[in-house]
Amino acid sequence: MKRLCVFAGSNAGMNPSYRTAARDTGLTLAQRGIELVYGGGCVGLMGDMADAALAAGGRVIGVIPRALMAREVGHRGLSDLRVVSSMHERKALMAELSDGFIAMPGGWGTLDELFEILTWGQLGLHGKPVGLLNTAGYFDRLLDFLEHAVQEGFVRGEHTAAVAVAEGPSALIDRMAAWVPPLVEKWIDPASA
Secondary structure: OOEEEEEOOOOOOOOHHHHHHHHHHHHHHHHOOOEEEEOOEOOHHHHHHHHHHHHOOOOEEEEEEHHHOOOOOEOOOOOEEEEEOOHHHHHHHHHHHOOOEEEOOOOHHHHHHHHHHHHHHHOOOOOOOEEEEOHHHOOHHHHHHHHHHHHOOOOOHHHHHOEEEEOOHHHHHHHHHOOOOOOOOOOOOHHHO
């Protein structure tokens, strides 16, 4: 993995451990020589992560829609800041640039990015690892819900089992590096279509 895309909140959240995890993620990526691809802002967890990666000599690529440049305060100190026309273009470019994806604590935008990239993987649009940085158990209830979705027949267990989960960035990156794409038949049953 040469580049990892990290989805992270534009806010810092209530628990100080989220900011620590963001900084640790940026530092870990830089120390491992993995380029960071992210949403391009200088605020919240995304800004903390980018600043830590840059301070450690890492390369950071930000992708931000023109409309969010002012709202998320586009980071002017990045190795590469790409301003795009829409959120759709942002997500597509981040996916194209990256060898894998990590979701950190965040809100609607982070969840949107996570679920879209999971859906793209399920549909076979990419074969890249996806991980959850489960800082302070942030994603515990989401993981419970995903298990419920499997039990109710809406999500295949192979797809949820393929998501790497860890509390720290080093362990998560290690799990993602060892990831093998699941061999799953097409998720739509041709007889029911």
